[in-house]
Every structure is written in C-alpha cells, then in structure tokens.
Amino acid sequence: MRRIIIDTDPAIGVPLRDIDDALAIVLALNSPELKVEGITITHGNVDQKSAFKSTELILKKAGREDVPLMRGACSSRDTARMKKTEASRFIEEAMNRHPREISIVALGPLSNLATAEMNCVGTLSKAKSVVAMGGAIDCLGVIPMLINAEFNFWKDPRAASVLLKSAPDLTLVPLDLTRKVIFGSRQMNRLKNAGSDMADFIYENAKSWFYLMSALTLRGGFMPHDPLAVAYMIKPSLFSVKRETLAVDTNRGAGYGSLKRRPEGDSVNVARDVNKSEFLEFLVDRIAGQ
Numbered sequence: 001m002r003r004i005i006i007d008t009d010p011a012i013g014v015p016l017r018d019i020d021d022a023l024a025i026v027l028a029l030n031s032p033e034l035k036v037e038g039i040t041i042t043h044g045n046v047d048q049k050s051a052f053k054s055t056e057l058i059l060k061k062a063g064r065e066d067v068p069l070m071r072g073a074c075s076s077r078d079t080a081r082m083k084k085t086e087a088s089r090f091i092e093e094a095m096n097r098h099p100r101e102i103s104i105v106a107l108g109p110l111s112n113l114a115t116a117e118m119n120c121v122g123t124l125s126k127a128k129s130v131v132a133m134g135g136a137i138d139c140l141g142v143i144p145m146l147i148n149a150e151f152n153f154w155k156d157p158r159a160a161s162v163l164l165k166s167a168p169d170l171t172l173v174p175l176d177l178t179r180k181v182i183f184g185s186r187q188m189n190r191l192k193n194a195g196s197d198m199a200d201f202i203y204e205n206a207k208s209w210f211y212l213m214s215a216l217t218l219r220g221g222f223m224p225h226d227p228l229a230v231a232y233m234i235k236p237s238l239f240s241v242k243r244e245t246l247a248v249d250t251n252r253g254a255g256y257g258s259l260k261r262r263p264e265g266d267s268v269n270v271a272r273d274v275n276k277s278e279f280l281e282f283l284v285d286r287i288a289g290q
Contacts, residue, residue, distance in 0.1 A: 001032070001033060001034065001035050002033060002034050002035070002103055002128075002233060002234075003034075003035045003037050003098075003101060003102045003103065003128075004028065004034055004035070004036055004037065004102065004103045004104065004105050004233060005036075005037050005038050005039070005040060005090070005091060005094060005102060005103075005104050005105070006024070006025060006028060006036060006038075006039045006040070006104075006105050006107065006230075007039075007040045007041075007042060007072070007087070007091070007104060007105070007106045007107065007108065007110075007112050007113060008021045008024070008025065008039060008040070008041065008042070008051070008055070008106075008107040008108050008226070009021060009041065009042050009043060009044030009045045009046065009048075009051045009107065009108030009109065010022050010025060010045065010051055010054040010055055010058065011045040011046045011050065011051065011054055012054045012057060012058060012205050013053070013054050013057055013205065014045075014046055014050060014054065015208060016208055016209065016212055017045055017046060017209070018045050018209060018222075018225075019202070019205060019206045019209045019210075019222070020107075020222075020223070020224050020225045020226040020227060021045065021054075021107050021108070021226050022054070022058055022202065022205070023183075023202065023206075023224055023226065023227045023283065023287065024105075024107055024226035024227040024229065024230045025039070025055070025058050026058065026062065026198060026202065026286070026287050027227050027230045027231065027234075027283060027286050027287065028105070028230050028233075029058075029059075029062050029064050029067075030062075030198070030286045030287065030289055031230075031234050031286055033234045034230075034233065034234060036064075036067050037068070037094060037102055038067065038068035038069070038070060038090055038094070039055055039059075039067060039068070039069050039070070040070045040072050040086075040087035040088075040090055040091060040112050041055060041069070041070065041071055041072050041087060042072045042073050042087070042108045042109055042110075042111050042112050043072075043073055043074050043075050043108075043109060043111065043155070044108035044109045044151070044152065044155055045108070047074070048071060048072065048073065048074045051108075052069070052071055055069055056069065061197070061198060061201050062198065068090070070085075070086040070087040070089075070090045071085060071086045071087060072085045072086065072087025072088065072111065072112040073085060073087070073088075073109075073111035073112050073115060073156075075111075076109070076111060076155060076156035076157075076158065076159065078111055078115060079111045079114050079115055079118075079156055079158055079159045079162075080158065082115060082118045082119055083115060084115065084119055085112065085115065087112040088112050088113075088115040088116040088119065089116075091104070091112060091113065091116040091123065092116040092119065092120045092123050095116075095123045095124070095126035095127055096120070096123070096126065099126040100126060100127075100128050101128055102127060102128060103127055103128045103129045103130065103131070103233060104124075104127050104129075104130045104131070105130075105131050105132075105229055105230055105233055106130065106131070106132040106133065106134070106152075106163070106229075107132075107133050107152075107226040107229060108152055108155075109152050109153075109155035109156040109159060109160075110132065110134070110152065110153075110156055110159035110160050110162070110163050111156045111159045113130075113159065113162070113163055113167075114156070114158065114159035114160075114162035114163060115159075117162055117163075117166045118162065121166075123166075124163065124166040124167040125166065125167070125168055127167060127169070128169070129169040129170075129171070129233075130163070130167040130169065130170045130171070131170075131171045131173065131229045131230075131232050131233050132152075132163060132170065132171070132172055132173065132229065133152065133172075133173045133174075133178065133225050133226050133228065133229040134150055134152040134153050134160060134172060134173075134174065135150050135152075135153050135160070135172050135174040135175070135246070135248075135259035136148045136149065136150040136153075136174055136175040136176060136258070136259060137174055137176050137244070137246070137259055137260075137261070137270065138176050139174075139175050139176050139179060141154065141175065141257075141258065142175075148255075148258040148259060148260070149255070149256065149257040149258045149259075150174065150175045150257070150259070153248060153257045153258075153259060154256065154257030155257075157248050157249065157250045157256060157257040158250050160248045160257070160259075161247070161248040161250050164246060164247070164248060164265070164266040164268060165266050170268045170269065171232060171241065171268070171269040171270070171271060172246075172268055172269070172270050172271065173225075173228050173229045173232060173271045174259070174270060174271070175225075176270075176272065177228065177239075177271050177272060177273065177274060178223050178224070178225040178228050179223055180273070180274070180276060181223060181224060181228065181274065181276050181279065181280070182219050182220060182221040182222070182223060183206075183210070183221045183222050183223070183224045183280065183283075184219075184220045184221035185220060185221065186280075187221070187280055187283075187284050188203065188206065188207075188210055188221070190284045190288070191203040191206070191284060191287065191288065194284075194287075194288035194290070195288075196288050196289050196290075198287060198288065198289060199287055199288040199289070202287055206222075209222055210222055224280075224283065227283050228271070228274065228279065231274075231279055231282065231283065232271055235282065238274050238275045238278055238279055238282075239271045239272075239273065239274050239275075240271070240272050240273040240274075241269050241270065241271050241272065242269075242270050242272050243267060243268070243269060243270070244261060244267070244268060244269075244270045245261060245262065245263060245265045245266065245267050245268075246259055246260065246261060246262065246265045246266060246268055246270075247259075247260055247262040247264065247265030247266065248260075
C-alpha cells in the first residue's frame with residue numbers, strides 16, 4: 001500500500017466545470033493499493049473555497065470523512081508571498097515526519113507544493129515520489145490559446161518551476177498524454193448502469209461536462225486528465241515514460257507558463273503514452289466499486 005497526499009482543485013457540483021479531479025479522488029479512495037493520508041486544496045478550476053466544498057461533498061459521498069482535508073493557496077500570489085497555509089504546513093510536516101514514505105499526487109496548480117518547499121527547503125525531496133498532472137510539451141495548451149501552456153502550469157508558473165527543480169523523483173503527466181484518452185459514451189453508460197451509489201453520483205455530475213466537451217471537441221466525450229496521474233501511481237505498467245530535460249517559462253509574455261525542452265532545465269520523468277482501453281476499464285471499475 002502506497003501512502004499519498006492528493007493536492008487538488010475539484011469542481012464537482014459546479015455547473016459546466018471539469019469533472020476530472022473528482023474522478024481522480026474517487027479512484028484513489030477506491031483503490032486498496034493506496035492510503036490517502038490527506039487532501040490539500042488549491043485554487044484552479046474554481047476558487048479555493050468552492051474546491052474545498054467540492055472535496056467535502058466527495059468525501060461525504062464516499063463515506064471517507066476521516067480523510068484530513070486542508071485549505072491551501074487562493075492564488076499564485078500566495079506562492080509569491082510564500083504564504084503558509086493549512087495545506088502547505090500539512091505537506092511540510094508530513095514530509096519531515098515521514099521522509100521518503102509518502103508520495104504526492106498533484107492535480108491542480110502547484111502553489112501549495114511550492115509554498116511548502118520555499119518555506120522549508122528540501123521538503124519535496126523528502127517525498128517518496130511526486131506525480132503531477134501538468135504541462136504541455138509537444139501539443140498546444142488551452143490557456144492562452146496557441147501556445148504550449150497547460151492550465152495548471154499557467155495558473156502558477158513559478159510554482160511549477162519550483163516543483164521541477166525541487167522534486168528529484170518527479171513524473172509529469174502532461175496534456176500530450178491526457179489528450180489521447182477520451183471518457184466517452186461507453187464509459188458513461190457503464191457508470192449509469194453500474195448500480196452503485198458512487199457511480200450514480202459521478203454519472204449525474206459528469207453529464208453536463210460530457211455533453212459540453214462532446215460538442216466543443218467533437219470527440220465524443222471528455223478527457224480524464226487527472227485520473228491518469230492517480231492511475232500512474234497505482235499501475236505504472238500501463239504507461240510508457242521518457243526522461244526529459246525541461247524548464248517552465250515564468251516570464252510574463254506569449255510563453256508564460258509554457259514547458260520547453262531546455263539544456264539548462266531539470267531532468268524529469270514524462271509519461272508519454274498509456275494503454276487507453278485498459279486504463280478506462282480500470283477507472284470505471286474502481287469508481288463503481290467493482
């Protein structure tokens with residue numbers, strides 16, 4: 001069993017917002033291979049307060065209100081000010097008390113992780129490993145359009161840069177990989193017919209996002225970005241990984257938040273491909289409690 005902290009910005013319960021953080025949290029909670037030591041909340045998909053409420057909703061529905069839940073950064077300004085929060089203190093204290101025993105799965109902007117590191121240098125090096133959904137290397141990002149800036153990195157580029165420099169066992173799950181996977185009609189129908197309370201809960205809350213993304217992308221569903229990061233922690237055999245030397249552009253301008261191959265950058269693992277069909281079956285099985 002791997003001990004993990006999840007750093008996240010879920011938006012379940014908020015109309016027309018991404019469902020993927022919620023899928024990732026439920027996947028982790030329903031996986032016997034993982035022990036969720038705590039969940040730390042950051043800004044991102046929604047404001048921090050809404051993300052906290054969304055996570056409370058997930059934990060209540062899962063019957064896991066025993067999992068510690070910590071409020072974190074409200075914006076990238078908290079990184080710039082090195083503002084300590086419940087979340088950054090929790091990460092710092094957990095890494096110091098249990099060095100090389102607890103991994104971190106980061107699913108949103110990386111403000112909490114960076115703040116913990118900047119206030120106590122060496123914190124992230126004490127993680128057993130870090131898996132972060134973020135970055136876009138060889139594909140276009142989503143914000144701003146037409147440059148390689150992925151949302152989580154764009155929301156706090158400085159924090160992303162701190163992570164790359166400070167976490168020696170870091171694996172990125174970038175848009176290059178997550179865009180290859182579509183949670184489509186087959187997966188939605190399996191949730192609808194699974195007959196479990198959690199599957200019903202996810203299905204009802206995913207419907208609006210499913211229809212919106214199907215219309216916008218013409219790909220028949222939505223991309224389950226964040227669950228791929230949790231799945232990597234559980235079943236790395238599903239993935240192919242390559243070592244890359246990368247740097248985050250922290251200068252405001254056209255490349256703000258983009259992730260580039262740079263010889264002066266930091267060497268990190270990058271998940272480049274995944275067994276899509278096996279991942280999707282695995283994800284739906286775990287959400288449905290099967």
